[in-house]
Amino acid sequence: MDYNWDWLILFKQSVTGEGLYGVMLLKGLGWTLVISLASWIVALALGIALGVGRTLPNRWVRWPVTVYVHVFRNTPLLVQLFLWYFVVPELLPPAWGDAIKQMDSTLEQLLAVLLCLTLYTAAKAAEQVRTGIESVAAGQRQAGTALGLSTLGLYKHVLLPQALRIVIPPLTSDFMNVFKNSAVALTIGLMELTGMSREISEFSAHPFEAFTAATLAYMLITLAVVWLMRTIEVRTRVPGLLGA
Amino acid sequence: MPYSFDWSSILRAWPYLLDGLGMTAFLVVVAMAGGIVLGTGLALARTFGPKPLAVAAAGYVNFFRSVPLILTIFWVFFLVPVVLRAITGDPYLTVGPIWSALAAFILAESAYYCEIIRAGIGSVRRDQLRAAQALGLTGFQSMLHVVLPQAFRNMAPSLVNQSVALLKDTSLVYVISLTDFLGAASAIGQRDGRMVELYLFAAAVYLALCSLGVWAVGRLQSTRSRHA
Numbered sequence: 001m002d003y004n005w006d007w008l009i010l011f012k013q014s015v016t017g018e019g020l021y022g023v024m025l026l027k028g029l030g031w032t033l034v035i036s037l038a039s040w041i042v043a044l045a046l047g048i049a050l051g052v053g054r055t056l057p058n059r060w061v062r063w064p065v066t067v068y069v070h071v072f073r074n075t076p077l078l079v080q081l082f083l084w085y086f087v088v089p090e091l092l093p094p095a096w097g098d099a100i101k102q103m104d105s106t107l108e109q110l111l112a113v114l115l116c117l118t119l120y121t122a123a124k125a126a127e128q129v130r131t132g133i134e135s136v137a138a139g140q141r142q143a144g145t146a147l148g149l150s151t152l153g154l155y156k157h158v159l160l161p162q163a164l165r166i167v168i169p170p171l172t173s174d175f176m177n178v179f180k181n182s183a184v185a186l187t188i189g190l191m192e193l194t195g196m197s198r199e200i201s202e203f204s205a206h207p208f209e210a211f212t213a214a215t216l217a218y219m220l221i222t223l224a225v226v227w228l229m230r231t232i233e234v235r236t237r238v239p240g241l242l243g244a
Numbered sequence: 245m246p247y248s249f250d251w252s253s254i255l256r257a258w259p260y261l262l263d264g265l266g267m268t269a270f271l272v273v274v275a276m277a278g279g280i281v282l283g284t285g286l287a288l289a290r291t292f293g294p295k296p297l298a299v300a301a302a303g304y305v306n307f308f309r310s311v312p313l314i315l316t317i318f319w320v321f322f323l324v325p326v327v328l329r330a331i332t333g334d335p336y337l338t339v340g341p342i343w344s345a346l347a348a349f350i351l352a353e354s355a356y357y358c359e360i361i362r363a364g365i366g367s368v369r370r371d372q373l374r375a376a377q378a379l380g381l382t383g384f385q386s387m388l389h390v391v392l393p394q395a396f397r398n399m400a401p402s403l404v405n406q407s408v409a410l411l412k413d414t415s416l417v418y419v420i421s422l423t424d425f426l427g428a429a430s431a432i433g434q435r436d437g438r439m440v441e442l443y444l445f446a447a448a449v450y451l452a453l454c455s456l457g458v459w460a461v462g463r464l465q466s467t468r469s470r471h472a
Contacts, residue, residue: 074412093246183315
């Protein structure tokens with residue numbers, strides 16, 4: 001192949017005057033980490049609340065949550081991002097919409113991406129939490145009720161302590177997916193890792209070095225997530241369960 | 245002044261939107277077929293292959309599962325022309341975005357399908373393979389006629405689920421400016437200044453299609469539990 005590999009490209013000045021290509025890439029990585037971690041933490045809390053909501057006996061709670069989870073799991077992430085970025089500001093009261101449009105453009109993009117990733121990931125997490133709660137043996141729920149526990153007490157002392165530990169392995173892939181999904185941010189102009197590597201490939205005419213660097217960064221993130229979740233899983237393992 | 249809706253753009257542009265939907269359907273069907281075939285090969289390699297082959301297949305799967313699909317699309321979009329030019333020796337060869345997108349989806353989705361198919365193969369009892377061998381079937385025959393038919397029946401719901409995910413993922417071809425359904429809706433919305441209506445409409449169509457898939461999964465699961 002007549003492609004000139006040149007790894008030193010990452011240490012060259014960008015033609016746009018934004019500094020070294022390698023530093024641009026690191027900035028992109030920074031955005032990816034910030035967006036993903038912030039969305040994940042909120043999504044996890046929201047997902048647990050929603051997952052509990054889906055298993056509650058009260059149908060006025062259960063139904064809205066079920067609809068939310070269904071809608072957010074069954075539309076493409078990119079469509080959701082466009083809805084938050086292009087559509088919602090138009091539908092808000094005009095004063096709010098104008099305030100959003102007058103914001104700093106990076107802040108506006110960041111807001112849309114965070115909302116989008118958080119609500120999408122929360123719907124996925126809610127489904128895992130619901131499965132986890134339902135997988136705790138039915139006898140435990142009945143035993144808790146027989147002991148006179150209120151619904152709150154039942155969830156707090158019996159169901160959640162077990163369910164949350166059971167769902168750690170399936171949540172690992174959701175956690176990995178947040179980092180991968182954060183790449184959609186590039187479509188509205190937020191230059192995270194993938195977007196930055198694409199930009200560098202345009203400016204430097206060395207696409208494969210930039211893509212290789214981004215790919216390695218994503219693989220490292222994946223390894224870190226797997227290691228972290230595995231550590232948590234081992235620490236919180238439920239005694240007496242197979243596979244736990 | 246609150247937003248005043250005007251849905252007439254959608255009515256006027258429906259042939260274009262339908263073309264976009266056709267592209268989405270084409271991507272889903274071809275990527276699904278290619279992904280399942282390649283995924284089956286990978287799953288067989290991981291389960292029954294010799295050690296080096298199994299490790300290579302596992303590496304492939306883990307690689308594609310840890311990289312964002314958009315990055316895979318970029319990789320293929322830029323790499324495939326370079327490789328093909330080197331092979332054919334034609335320096336002006338170009339590859340349309342549609343073929344790049346298909347290649348990227350087949351490569352990436354096969355990794356996801358592989359894991360589902362591997363679980364499906366794992367759900368078939370080992371005795372079945374032994375019985376097939378005792379009947380004198382070759383390894384290939386026992387896979388094709390004994391193990392895989394049972395495995396596919398067990399994993400049908402997961403396969404449909406993954407295909408719903410694939411349908412959602414095809415919208416990412418937006419990044420290489422291939423006009424699928426979302427691309428068509430986006431183009432019309434920008435042309436007519438009606439992004440609100442077009443994106444809401446696109447969301448509704450994707451939601452309807454995915455809901456159909458979810459319903460099919462439910463049907464498959466209930467039929468299976470009735471026969472079990």
